[in-house]
Amino acid sequence: MILFDTIMKLFSAQFTYPWLIYVGIGAIVLLLLLTFVNVVRVHGADPDEVRAMRKRRTRWRVGIFISRTIIVGLLFMAMAGPYIEDKKEIEGNLQLNILIDNSTSMSIFDNSKYGEMIKKLGTLIPTKTFTIASGLDSSIGNGVLSHLEPDMNYLLITDGQVNSGTPLNDIVLFGSSLNSTISAVTLFPDKSDIGVEIFGPSKSVESVENTFKIVAMRTQVKKYHIKVWLDSGLIIDRDEDSDSFTFTETLGTGDHKIKSEVTPADGSTDFFSQNNIFYKTVRIVDKPKILFISKEYAKESLITDELYDVTHATKMPSDVSEYSTVILKDIPGKEIDASMLIDYVTDGNGLIVIGGDDSFDFGEYENTLFEKLLPVSIGTGENDEGDGINIVLVMDISKSGMRFASGGTNEQEIFQKSLAIGLLDGLKNNTKVGAVAFSDKAYLISRMRPIGSSKELLANDIARLNFATYPGTNVFSGLAAAYQTVARFQGSKNIILISDGKDYPKISDLRRDTLNLVNKLAAKEYRFYTISPSPESDQNYLKKIASDGKGFFFEPATTQKLKIMFGPPKDLPPGGYANAMVLDDNHFITRKLELDALLNSYNLVTPKSQSQELVALETGQPVLTVWRYGLGRVGAFTAGSAKGDLGQLLTENNSQLIPRTINWAVGDPERNEEYFVAVKDGRENEDMTVVVKSNKFPEATNMTFSRIDEDLYSADIPPRSAGQYVVLSTPYAINYHTEYSVLGMQAGFEESIVQAGGRLFHPDEVTDIYNYVKSRSKRIKTEKINIQWPLIVLALFIYFIEIIIRRIIQTFFH
Structure with a gap:
């Protein structure tokens, strides 16, 4: 009976080493050859007797082969490590471990309430209390983990x-992956407090208007008084009731100090005085020197001449090393010194090329040395039908991955499936598309096939997906499976991840392994695109994957941009104009940039595999493409107005695109200086470093410098209390400890508790906590049951039966 049950369980068993099954099949094939190949010939015997003997021997060999096949098969199946998963309901540990955070930020809550709660719980259920943080150290995650x-x-x-x-x-x-439940108590501040922070640029250019944001963190304070000093002058002194506001300043060259101070203005007390003052330093540098080369007057100079120290020229000079960036406006290839520009950019400088009727496809750039420097290839390439384009869709079907739509599970599944299927529309016919799904492990949905002939089949495969109930999300397994799916195909390799990014924690190093994999594959010209199904996703993690993977991050409403990137370019609509769209709103140039520009002219170019296409026409043609070349940066504007300029990109609503591109190309305006001191503002609990560029060894009080590169030195800044300080005539700020930065409950914390299967309780819900713990103590435990020994016993049993039968035959029928 046990053997019969074991055999039946084999149909649902999994194997630890499944590859041994294939070795077993090979062994059976070898057994077949050894059993039936005749190696002995009989000479001089009666042919009838020989035929009769061979007939008897064949029957005998068939029996032996069947017996040995069963034995070999059973042994190899046993060696493959067969097991089944058995789920049982068990009585768990009826105990509650209470983890208490005694860090400084907890002081604004009413501690007496949860003290009474712990006492009452102790009368109902066995409890243990542990302190997971104290003082200014809020490493709560590590405390819970321990x-x-x-x-x-x-x-x-x-x-x-x-x-x-x-x-x-x-x-x-x-x-939750350990089958443990983690719940939390909702806390309410009973003390009033207010703190302040300043956000804004730490380095800027003279004559540029800079925007700074004042943020007030507060509990039970309705109105506050804010003072802001710029250098030695008071520039803001008023009452406020908003959580934040901005102010703008145009500053002169040099270092500037900003100080803000808040106090309650409604009679409230101020529990923490440490966070009432915030300091910020801003360095304003001279306008970068720009060389603008154009055959004729360029409208773009209306923007550049106001913001930069611009030198205009009609042809390239013999030396451009004194400039931070060179701009070429519609210059033919034969008039460009490509070798000089390659050396110039490689050394860390910037280059911006603006198209027109005498450049790119009209300027004989194709197959030249200068084309190698550009982030675009000339012409539309051979990809009008998608030849050489490979895409893998990676879908998160875990329990956490379903939490991205309002409504029930069916609505959530439909939402993600519709999102994935919608991406298939508009792709070029010969684009090869595959699909992978993952929860705690990955599953192949569809192998790589041309989308033109398999779109309906792939859409059906996606529609039939069953979403899992596993609470975690193993992003690494999904991306690794995508790599295995697409690795052997030639051409561009693009991986599109649809996930909430709620991965396993860093303890298992999965996030680190995931980012390592992404960086490794990005170096091999793979591109990673991430789609967040909801605002509740871990967008920072998804943005990091996209950034390291040389791709873009998208929200559901912006996935149309993917179709522009991978779909075939279309002709301009009637009237000859198309909207310019930002494809990547996480890049320095296009972050929080909204464009409202209609363009009616473009050069025929294709973004290179390692470039970043930031702006494109809605019809698919690139507008702005950038990349890094050596230590420098190169940008290419390849769409604009039929009049020969950048058209509506020059209007007031859109004019930020050009200076942002130039600022990106310039990089650090001080990099070409012979001497500079760089030090960033910090916090009382952070390590700080000063970097000095000098042709001689620097010296400063209480600091020890070390050489890190040619004429480049660094030193650690000794710990100091909050305030404004100076090192080597350069000011810097140290602000209060980050423990005072967040007042009240951390945003997203309570939601993460619920998503992981825990509950939120009020301090007075003692009975509810007891009932919840009691119900959760009955757990479903999954056990891994090995079923090797019945297979081995069965193999030995068959072998002994075979021996007995052989002895009987040899004894009675020889």
Whole structure:
């Protein structure tokens, strides 16, 4: 009976080493050859007797072969490590571990309430209390991790603020994978406090208007008084009731100090005085020197001449090393010194090429040395039908991946499936597309096939997907499977990840492994694009994958941009104009940039595989494409007005695109200076470093410099309290500890508890906590049951039966 049950279980079994099954098949084939190949010939015997003997021997060999095949098959199946997963409901540990955060930021809450709650819980259920953070150290994630055990119940009393160590959200998700429940107590501040921070540029150019943002963090303070000083002058002194506001300043060359101070203006008390003052330093440098080369007057100079120190020329000089960036406006290839520009850009300088009737496809750039320097290839290439383009869709079907639409699970599944299927529309016919799904592990949905002949089949495969109930998300497994799916195909390799990014925590190093894989493949010219299904996704992680993977991050409403990138270019619509669209809004140039420009002319170019296409026409033609070349940066404007300029990109609403592109190309305006001191503002709890470029060894009080490169030195800044300081005549600021930065519950903390399967309780819901722990103590435990030994026993049994039968035959029928 046991053997019969084991055989039946084999149909649902999994194998630890499945490759041994294939070795077993090979062994059976070898056994077949050894059994039936005659190696002995009989000479001089009666032919009838020989035929009769061979007939008897054949029957005998068939029996032996069947027996040995079963034995070999059973042994190799046993060696492959067969196992089944058995789920059982077990009585868990009826105990509650209470993890308490005693860090400084918790002081604004009413501690007496949860103290009473712990006492009452202790009368109902066995409890243990542990302190996971104290003082200014809020490494709460590490504190929770040190107490995590499988099949346990945890109750967190914390504001969720982490200022060091592993993110708490990751630890909460990891706890659910251990079959433990982590719940939390909702806390309410009973003390009033207000703090302030300043956000804005730390380095800018003279005569440029700079925007600074004042943010007030507060609890139970409705109105506050704000003062802001610029250098030694008071520029803002008023009452405010908004959480933030901005102000603008145009500053002169040099270093400037900004100081802000807040106090309650409604009679409230101020619990923490440490966060009332915030300092910021800003360095204003001379306008970068730009060389603008154009055959005729260029309208673009209306923007450049106001913001930069521009030298105009009609042809290239013999030396351009004194300039931070060179701009070529519609210059033919025969008039460009490509060798000089390659050396110039490689050394760390910038180049911007603006198209027109005498450049790119009209300027004989194709197959020249200068084309190698550009982020675009001349012509539309051979990809009008998608030849050489490979795309893998990677879909998150985990439990956390379904939390991106309002409504039930069916609506959530439909939402992601519709998103994935919608991406298939508009792709070039010969584009090869495959699909992978993942939760805790990856599954192949569809191998790589041309989309023109398999779109309906792939859409059906996606529609039939069953979403998992596993709480975690193993992004690494999905991307690794995508790599295996597309690796052997020639051409561009593009991986599109649709996920909430709620990966396993860093403990298992999966995030680190994921980013390492992305960087490794990006170096091999793979491109990674990430799509966030909801605002609740871990967008920072998804943006990091896209950034490291040389691709873009998209929200669902912007996935149309992917179709522009991978779809075939279309002709301009009637009237000859098309909208310019930002494709990547995470790049320095296009971040938070909105364009409202209609363009009616373009050069025939194709972005290179390592470039970044930032702006394109809605019909698919590139507008702005950039890349890094050596230590420098190159940008190409390849669409504009039929009049020979950048058209509506020069209007006031869109004019930020040009200076942002130039600023990106310039990079650090001080890099060509013989001497500079660079030091960033910091916090009391952060390590700080000063970097000095000098032709002699620098010296400063209480600092030890070390040489890190030619004429480049660095030193650690000793710890100091909050304030404004000076090193080597350069001011810098140290601000209050980050522990005072967040007041109240950390945004997203309570949501992560619920998403991982925990619950939120009020301090007075003691009975609810007890009932919840009691119900959760009954757990479903999955056990891995090995079923090797019945197979081995069965193989031995068959072998012994074979021996007995052979002995009987040899004894009685010889």
